[in-house]
Amino acid sequence: MAATPANTPHTTDTDVDLIVIGGGPAGCAAALTAAGVGMRSVLVEQDDVLCRNLHRIPALNNVLGGHSNGPDLADSIAKDLARTPLCHLELGRRATQIRAFDHHVAITLDTDVRLTAPHAVLATGVGPLQPRDVPWITAPPELTLPPLWQEPINAEGRTLLVLGGDRPIGTFLRAHPDTDTQLLVAYPANDDYKVDEIRDDPRVTLLPVQHVTMHPTQGPTVTADMESRDGQRKTVSADAAFLSLGSAPTAPPGDLARDTAGYCPPSDQHPRIVVAGDLRSARFQRIMTAIGSGSEAALRAYYVTR
Template identity: 40%
Template sequence: MTTTDAQILIVGAGPAGCHAATMAASVGMTSVLIDPATTPGGTLWRIGNLTNFPGYSDGPSYARVLGEALAGIDGYCTHVRATVVRIEAADDHVRAVLADGTSLVGELLIASTGTRPAKAGEVGWITCNHDFPTLTSSKPDGLGVRTVVLGGDRPLGTWLRTHSEAGQNLTVCHTAGEAYKVDEVRHDGRVTLLQVRRVTVTGDGPFEVLFEMADGTHKVAEVDSVLTNVGNVASSIPGLGVDPDGFCPPAAQHPRVLTAGDLTARVGQRVATAVGAGAGAPLALQARFRRQAV
């Protein structure tokens, strides 16, 4: 049997990972929480408006509470600042190989690395020469008067609610498949919606944007700022089972490995679902291998 650093290795300190660690501690299981960030919380630090999670109005306030909860279980959970580059699962242990070449070993592993924003160049309907800033990382005072947003993903509504004072008009181009997502902002006077087939962005600022509209016609606009809002891709790790969309469903993993949170699927990416999945993961692994009533 390989010597272990903890009973459970938890990769990713977002909502799912933090709740996995606290739940593991509640049933007497030790864990190592591995994440390169200094403070836990993951993408919570970038969520300015948290209307669908009772008790918290914004992500940072919830992230601070999670940090306090982890500090209260330091006898059971160790936070290691590191990046996991590979996961190796065996019959009796799981190894997390770190970027510096060292590794941590545990009996079980929970992967909760979540997602990252997709880049414009990774999306088939956008042609461009730049990696533009994401909408979620941008503030109104850093934008020009004429701003185009590439993509109509859900964070658009969150951004508008968070920056209710924003005076810019955002021209949001989206595909037919995103039409249902932009319904929540359709009546916001600061937004002009364009359903498109393709978009081509050229220039270095100001930018020229060529829109191929849904009806086949073309429009051209010169804009000061271009932002991306084209959804997320999974932050998967080599060694995890991956589906055709690049996500890592629990059923595709080694028996000693469980995935939780946004990493598992393109649908259902919400803080509340990540919390529940993360909290349930240690219990599921404990029941799977120890057959204890929990």
């Protein structure tokens, strides 16, 4: 047999009916639904645990099953998936390319292993935007800020500057109902409708802006110059700065159809690639819609094969 050329992925016979890329609620739902109809799957997740982002959500009020926080829901999903022998987990592995052919899909991993199956469900979700990703913020190129929702923070008695008015701010406030944290929320016109749920919270000061210029961090505080919608300018200081700018798709390169924002509309994809979860559109980024779309994706692959 001829030697494999350098840098050529090694194809592994996975002997599965479905490859699922992404181990969040949508990907896990796809694998569980596939198992429920007798399909064998392999689930590839770049983190070392399933549903990593759920562990960062301290309060839930919009999911079925009585789960009031993200970690409990994540543990429940992981236990459900562990009970099925029809799904093999590849944790800590990242898909680096997806290719679609007439009769199969090939997924290359960061280990240079290539997995093949008749269909693939793509549910890699989205990641947080940074100040450099939006036109209404000017910031030092090296500035990287944490999302308000991503990690537990010491918020008691502090003033936090929040860039963007995305809805996780409401989640943060519900999760810390008794904290005396003050949030200075600077947001563009496109976020006007998103701040309605926090408008009456006394801990929130809304700052509708045209533009924000972040200063380089010096000392224990952060400062920013703000231009309001009517052209007035002022400088704001806070103990720390966090993001609530929204998210951007994190799909791997390859045979995927993307819209101008980078999302992957399901109707535009190759017949052997089914897109699920937040990767479909910015409009349906909810846990319950992700779970439903993951289940639907697996069933679509199931019925096509039959």
